[in-house]
Amino acid sequence: MFKVGDHVVYPYHGAGTIRDIEEKDVLGETHSYFVLHFPLVxxxxxxxEKKIDGSGLRKIIEQDELDNVVEALKNGPELPPSTSHFSKETENLLKSGSIFDAAHLISSLSKKQAGRSNGLHIQDRNHLQKAKQMIASELVLVNNMSEEQAYEFIDSNLLELS
Structure with a gap:
């Protein structure tokens, strides 16, 4: 289970830290709540606490898994997600909480962007930014990087796409 001080990832929010576990009285019943803080946002x-198991909350990746993140950034799927405004596939990748899904999404959308003279649709730009923010938030905690260094790490591993 999780404890105060653990660095965790909560799907779609990114990486943060468990700051506290508080007891709250709700309708006459006492419940425990994990208090998470997401520093980048x-x-x-x-x-x-009773919803932790189904929430997708996970510990951040280990330092030795960074090479796999780089590989995912460089070698994401060739076919980018649908440009549909209601792209379920893209939303599901972001909501999975997986750093590797986010890296594949960044790779795909970056390839798509490089192949288009007029850039990405607004929804794709938003998804790309959200995926980058999610990875950056985890890199800050895993590798003790600044936010700026985390974004540079992501972009430098995409350079081969241009």
């Missing part, structure tokens, strides 16, 4: 979230 400066958000605090309270997650009920």
């Amino acid at each position: 400066d958000v605090k979230l309270m997650l009920p």
Whole structure:
């Protein structure tokens, strides 16, 4: 299970830290809540302990898994996700909480962007930015990088796409 001080990833929010476990009285019942803080977006979230198992919450990756992230950034799927405004596939990749899904999405959308003279559709640009933010938030905690260094890490591993 998780404890105060653990660095974790919560799907679609990115990486943060468990700051506290609080007891709250709700309708006469006492419940435990994990208090998560996401520093890159400066958000605090309270997650009920009884919903942790189904929430997708996971510990951040280990340092030795960074090479796999680089590989995913460089070698994502050739076919980018649908440009449909309601792309379920793209949303599901972001909601999975997997750093590797986010890296594949960045790779695919970057390839798509490189192949288009007029850039990406607004929804694709938003998905690309969200995926980069999710990876950057985890890199900051895994590799003790600054936010700027994390984004540079992502972009430098995409250079071969141009």
